[in-house]
Structures are given as C-alpha cells and as structure tokens.
Amino acid sequence: xxxxxxxxxxxxxxxxxxxxxxxxxxxxxxxxxxxxxxxxxxxxxxxxxxxxxxxxxxxxxxxxxxxxxxxxxxxxxxxxxxxxxxxxxxxxxxxxxxxxxxxxxxxxxxxxxxxxxxxxxxxxxxxxxxxxxxxxxxxxxxxxxxxxxxxxxxxxxxxxxxxxxxxxxxxxxxxxxxxxxxxxxxxxxxxxxxxxxxxxxxxxxxxxxxxxxxxxxxxxxxxxxxxxxxxxxxxxxxxxxxxxxxxxxxxxxxxxxxxxxxxxxxxxxxxxxxxxxxxxxxxxxxxxxxxxxxxxxxxxxxxxxxxxxxxxxxxxxxxxxxxxxxxxxxxxxxxxxxxxxxxxxxxxxxxxxxxxxxxxxxxxxxxxxxxxxxxxxxxx
Amino acid sequence: xxxxxxxxxxxxxxxxxxxxxxxxxxxxxxxxxxxxxxxxxxxxxxxxxxxxxxxxxxxxxxxxxxxxxxxxxxxxxxxxxxxxxxxxxxxxxxxxxxxxxxxxxxxxxxxxxxxxxxxxxxxxxxxxxxxxxxxxxxxxxxxxxxxxxxxxxxxxxxxxxxxxxxxxxxxxxxxxxxxxxxxxxxxxxxxxxxxxxxxxxxxxxxxxxxxxxxxxxxxxxxxxxxxxxxxxxxxxx
Ligand SMILES: Nc1ncnc2c1ncn2[C@@H]1O[C@H](COP(=O)(O)OP(=O)(O)OP(=O)(O)O)[C@@H](O)[C@H]1O
Ligand SMILES: [Mg+2]
Numbered sequence: 339x340x341x342x343x344x345x346x347x348x349x350x351x352x353x354x355x356x357x358x359x360x361x362x363x364x365x366x367x368x369x370x371x372x373x374x375x376x377x378x379x380x381x382x383x384x385x386x387x388x389x390x391x392x393x394x395x396x397x398x399x400x401x402x403x404x405x406x407x408x409x410x411x412x413x414x415x416x417x418x419x420x421x422x423x424x425x426x427x428x429x430x431x432x433x434x435x436x437x438x439x440x441x442x443x444x445x446x447x448x449x450x451x452x453x454x455x456x457x458x459x460x461x462x463x464x465x466x467x468x469x470x471x472x473x474x475x476x477x478x479x480x481x482x483x484x485x486x487x488x489x490x491x492x493x494x495x496x497x498x499x500x501x502x503x504x505x506x507x508x509x510x511x512x513x514x515x516x517x518x519x520x521x522x523x524x525x526x527x528x529x530x531x532x533x534x535x536x537x538x539x540x541x542x543x544x545x546x547x548x549x550x551x552x553x554x555x556x557x558x559x560x561x562x563x564x565x566x567x568x569x570x571x572x573x574x575x576x577x578x579x580x581x582x583x584x585x586x587x588x589x590x591x592x593x594x595x596x597x598x599x600x601x602x603x604x605x606x607x608x609x610x611x612x613x614x615x616x617x618x619x620x621x622x623x624x625x626x627x628x629x630x631x632x633x634x635x636x637x638x639x640x641x642x643x644x645x646x647x648x649x650x651x652x653x654x655x656x657x658x659x660x661x662x663x664x665x666x667x668x669x670x671x672x673x674x675x676x677x678x679x680x681x682x683x684x685x686x687x688x689x690x691x692x693x694x695x696x697x698x699x700x701x702x703x704x705x706x707x708x709x710x711x712x713x714x715x716x717x718x
Numbered sequence: 719x720x721x722x723x724x725x726x727x728x729x730x731x732x733x734x735x736x737x738x739x740x741x742x743x744x745x746x747x748x749x750x751x752x753x754x755x756x757x758x759x760x761x762x763x764x765x766x767x768x769x770x771x772x773x774x775x776x777x778x779x780x781x782x783x784x785x786x787x788x789x790x791x792x793x794x795x796x797x798x799x800x801x802x803x804x805x806x807x808x809x810x811x812x813x814x815x816x817x818x819x820x821x822x823x824x825x826x827x828x829x830x831x832x833x834x835x836x837x838x839x840x841x842x843x844x845x846x847x848x849x850x851x852x853x854x855x856x857x858x859x860x861x862x863x864x865x866x867x868x869x870x871x872x873x874x875x876x877x878x879x880x881x882x883x884x885x886x887x888x889x890x891x892x893x894x895x896x897x898x899x900x901x902x903x904x905x906x907x908x909x910x911x912x913x914x915x916x917x918x919x920x921x922x923x924x925x926x927x928x929x930x931x932x933x934x935x936x937x938x939x940x941x942x943x944x945x946x947x948x949x950x951x952x953x954x955x
Contacts, residue, residue: 626823627825629823630823630825630836631836631840632808632811633782633784633811633817633819633823634811634812634817634836634837634840634884635808635809635810635811635812635813635837635840635841635888636808636812636839636840637804637805637808637809637840638804638805638808639805640839640840710784710785710786711784711785711811712779712784712785713785715819715823
C-alpha cells in the first residue's frame with residue numbers, strides 16, 4: 339500500500355522513456371537501412387540554417403532531369419548514381435484498388451542499395467535492360483502485395499496503373515512500418531523509364547549518389563554542389579547525406595524524448611506526493627510507536643536506523659515492482675510500437691522515488707525522536 | 719537485604735526537588751504538578767494515591783524520566799538528569815527503570831512475546847537468551863498460553879499483565895507502575911501485588927505504584943497522597 343505511489347511513479351517513468359527511446363532507435367535503424375555512404379540530391383532546401391528541417395523543404399519547386407544525371411556521371415568518378423522518381427497513383431488488381439500508392443521509378447541499383455531486391459522465391463528486381471526497353475514490370479512492397487492479392491501470390495500477376503498493365507515480377511521482403519514517412523512495404527517499384535511514361539514527363543525528383551567510402555562523402559558532396567550550381571540556384575537543391583538527415587531527425591526525437599521525460603517527471607512528482615501522503619498519514623501512529631520505543635530505552639540512532647531501513651525496504655519493493663511492471667509494459671507495447679527500456683530511465687525512476695520514500699519516511703521519525711517519550715506517546 | 723522498613727540509613731536512589739509541570743492549552747496554563755519534593759530510597763515500596771486528575775501519572779512520568787518537568791530538578795543516584803545526554807537517558811530507561819503505563823502502550827499487530835521482548839532490542843542481552851526470558855516472564859504473569867496473541871486478542875487485564883512483564887524484562891532496579899491492578903479482578907490484582915512484594919523483598923527492587931484502592935495502597939511501606947499537583951500527606955506503614 340505504502341509502495342503504491344512508488345510503483346506508479348517508477349512504472350510510468352520507465353514506460354514513457356522507453357517509448358521515446360524506442361522511437362529514436364527505430365528511426366536511427368530506418369536511416370541506417372537507407373544505406374551508408376549515400377548522398378542525396380533533392381530539390382528545394384531540405385535543411386534550414388540551424389540544421390533542422392526547413393519549412394519550405396516539403397514543397398518541391400524544381401525537379402531534375404536525366405541530363406543532370408548524365409552530367410554528374412560524367413564529372414564524378416568512381417561513384418554510383420541512382421535517379422529516382424516517385425508518383426502517387428491508384429493501383430488495381432483483379433480483386434481491388436489501392437488508392438494513392440507511391441510508386442518509385444528508378445534504376446537497377448536502387449533495389450540493391452535499399453535492400454529492396456526480393457529474396458529467393460519471391461521473384462526478382464528489374465534489370466537495366468528492362469529499364470531501357472520500358473518493359474512494363476513492377477516489384478510490389480510486402481504489404482502492397484498482400485493488399486492487392488489477399489488470398490494468393492502476387493508473383494506473375496498483372497496490376498493496372500493509370501490504364502497501363504504492369505506485370506508483378508517480384509515482391510519485396512517485409513521492412514516494417516515507419517512513422518509519418520512512407521513505408522517501403524506499401525510502395526511499388528518500377529523502372530525509371532516506365533515511371534516517366536506514367537508521370538507524363540521526364541522529371542527526376544531525387545538523385546542518390548553512392549560515395550566510394552565514408553571519408554569521401556564530404557568531398558563528393560562539395561563536388562556535387564559545384565556541379566549542380568552550374569545549372570541551379572543555391573536554394574533550388576539540397577545535397578545531404580544520411581548522417582545529416584539522421585541528426586535532424588534525432589534532434590526532433592530528442593525533443594520528443596524530453597517531453598516524454600517531462601510527462602514522466604510529472605508522474606514521478608505525483609507518485610512522490612502519493613508516497614509522501616501515505617507516509618505522513620501514518621505519522622501519528624509512528625510517532626506513538628517512537629514514543630513507546632523511547633520510553634523503553636531506544637536510543638535516538640536506533641529509531642532513525644529502524645525507520646530508515648523500513649523506508650528503504652518499502653522503496654526497494656515499490657521500485658523493483660515498478661521496474662518490473664514498466665519492463666512488462668514495454669514488452670507489451672513493443673508488439674505494436676517501438677519501445678526500449680533504458681538503464682538511465684530505470685536509475686532515474688528508482689532513484690527519485692526511493693529518495694522521496696526515504697526522506698518522507700525518515701523525516702517524521704527524526705522529528706518524533708526529538709520529543710520526550712510522553713509527548714510522542716500522546717501525539718495526535 | 720535487611721528487612722529494615724524505615725528508609726533511614728539507605729541511599730537515596732531518586733530525588734525530586736521542587737518539581738512543577740505546567741500544561742498550556744491555548745491561553746490557559748495549568749499546573750499539573752506544583753512544587754513536588756520527594757526522596758525515594760533504594761529498596762522502598764511506595765504507593766501513590768489521590769483523586770483522578772490530581773497529577774499522579776504526571777508525577778510518575780517525571781520519576782520515570784519519560785517527561786521533562788517545567789521546572790525543578792530530578793536527581794538519579796545523585797546525578798542531575800538534566801545534564802545527561804539523550805543516549806544516556808535511553809540507557810537508564812532501558813536498564814534501570816521498568817515502567818507500567820496506565821494505558822499499557824503495547825505495540826498493536828505485535829505478539830505478547832514480541833511486546834515483552836521489545837526493550838531487549840536496545841539492551842546487550844544476548845539474542846539466544848531473549849526468547850527464554852520472555853517466555854518465563856509471560857508464565858510468571860500467567861500468560862504462557864497467550865504468547866502469540868496480539869493486544870487486540872487479549873482482555874484489558876491480560877494486556878496489563880503483558881505490560882508488567884515488559885517492564886520487568888531487563889531486571890530493572892526501579893519498577894514504576896501506574897495503576898498496575900486497575901484492570902484486574904481482585905484475585906489477579908492480589909497476584910500482581912504478591913509478585914511486587916516478592917520483587918521488593920527478595921530481590922531488593924525499588925517499587926513505586928499508583929492505585930486508587932486504599933487497601934492496596936496500605937500494603938506499601940510508604941503512601942503518598944496527592945491532590946491538585948501537591949503532596950498532601952505522607953504515611954509510613
Ligand atoms: N498533555 C496534557 N495537556 C494538558 N493537560 C494535561 C496533560 N496531561 C495531563 N493533563 C492534566 O494534568 C492533570 C493531571 O493529570 P494526570 O494524568 O497526572 O492525573 P492522574 O492523577 O493520573 O489521574 P487518573 O487517576 O485519572 O489517572 C489533569 O488535570 C490533566 O487534565
Ligand atoms: Mg493517571
């Protein structure tokens with residue numbers, strides 16, 4: 339009963355910080371899967387001067403063309419360049435229609451770089467030949483394949499996009515869902531030239547340049563910027579790598595974690611007040627007990643030690659139960675939301691609640707031990 | 719010990735000099751004790767009597783070093799207790815004094831045996847001896863079959879006997895009992911008095927007890943009658 343406040347406090351702190359940290363780790367992992375050493379060229383300004391996302395970044399004013407790609411290919415050595423073009427379209431199978439699905443047009447290496455190439459038995463990625471010949475083929479994301487063909491394999495079937503029939507030649511492996519952003523599982527992938535036909539223009543929305551290695555990222559970025567500036571305004575494009583993207587995402591997540599921790603702190607305070615209340619309610623009873631113990635010869639230190647031990651035990655029981663509940667809760671949440679218990683949240687929650695428990699357990703005892711035995715015995 | 723009943727030639731074990739105790743409630747102040755002078759000699763058997771509210775319990779608490787007088791001096795074995803440190807007082811309460819409260823003051827949720835053993839927690843009696851001491855004392859007060867009962871599972875008289883056993887557990891030189899027979903039938907009351915006589919005569923312990931019963935009061939060597947916080951009369955047997 340006395341431990342209840344501690345249990346609630348510890349549990350909520352652990353749960354909330356677990357969610358925050360899980361989210362952070364999830365996003366980090368997602369960006370890692372974008373591939374190391376990748377440099378992205380994107381229209382518009384993606385980052386503001388402070389390293390956060392620019393507000394106008396989402397509106398893509400310019401787009402690139404195949405000329406830019408060939409230009410880059412010519413001027414940069416030893417890099418792999420992948421253009422990408424995404425369109426949002428409705429896609430139909432004989433069974434149903436999925437609305438506003440993102441279909442990315444790209445080249446052969448896009449599938450390899452993003453780990454999207456189907457594993458054995460699930461078909462294959464398209465070839466460069468299929469791209470240049472505009473062969474109408476499509477690779478479906480794991481979820482999209484299931485949605486379109488609920489009861490059978492999608493492989494080898496036909497889907498219709500904007501009146502054009504595409505043959506499903508592969509189904510990507512399950513990637514998991516992402517938050518806010520697009521899910522790889524709900525996308526389709528087609529050759530770039532097929533995408534140009536679907537979009538009705540030859541625009542390229544982003545170009546991915548794979549640097550040779552980590553050390554060459556910065557120099558490659560500089561080169562790219564120089565090349566792009568020949569044709570575009572400074573504000574018309576952005577060149578960034580995944581680590582840059584990651585750090586801005588992380589700064590957002592940190593804000594999220596801090597606010598979650600704030601909520602946790604509030605629950606700690608509430609829990610603390612709960613502990614305090616229960617401890618103070620029993621002060622009368624405790625004061626009488628202390629009076630009696632003094633009357634029969636307890637020395638002040640013995641009384642303090644007794645109440646300290648009691649408070650510590652109560653706090654430990656409460657704290658451990660709270661940690662356990664928080665951990666179990668995190669496990670439960672994990673099945674539909676990324677969550678991860680962190681040591682620091684455990685220490686923080688346990689520390690603060692124990693401290694409150696101990697202070698409010700011992701303070702009245704300390705006060706009572708200063709009264710004369712009879713005063714303490716008659717306390718009300 | 720000699721069978722000498724007169725306190726002459728004996729050591730003064732406890733002395734009260736001009737003790738007052740004033741309670742202030744709101745703006746009213748009230749003298750529960752008003753200029754008490756009292757010498758208690760080693761081995762004495764003293765009864766204190768007087769009307770309800772006359773200050774008997776207040777006086778007993780001061781004798782038992784459980785409360786501080788508003789003014790005056792308490793000397794134990796010739797030492798002014800005001801000069802003693804808190805842990806020294808605690809040790810005196812633990813070893814030298816055994817106090818039986820009018821309201822028993824047993825720990826609830828705690829068995830008779832544990833209640834009796836409580837003072838030993840703060841003494842240097844070896845752990846392995848404690849259980850036996852407690853059981854022997856409970857048997858002496860006739861509660862050998864109630865050792866595991868909590869106070870709530872005992873009658874008033876039985877609780878009183880647990881309180882007496884607890885007061886005796888450290889073999890105190892001075893036993894202070896505030897109405898030790900108040901809740902007992904006359905047979906059990908006599909048993910307790912016999913027990914006290916034995917402790918006084920055979921073991922030479924000093925005993926001070928409060929009672930309303932004039933017949934019981936007369937069993938002591940000396941009877942002190944209190945009224946309105948003052949000693950009205952002292953009678954020697
Ligand atoms: N804490 C207190 N605050 C105020 N007045 C008190 C307090 N304790 C005792 N008194 C008063 O002091 C007086 C003496 O009380 P005490 O308990 O010593 O009487 P008593 O002689 O033991 O009575 P009884 O025979 O009923 O036990 C009473 O009038 C009582 O109201
Ligand atoms: Mg009384």
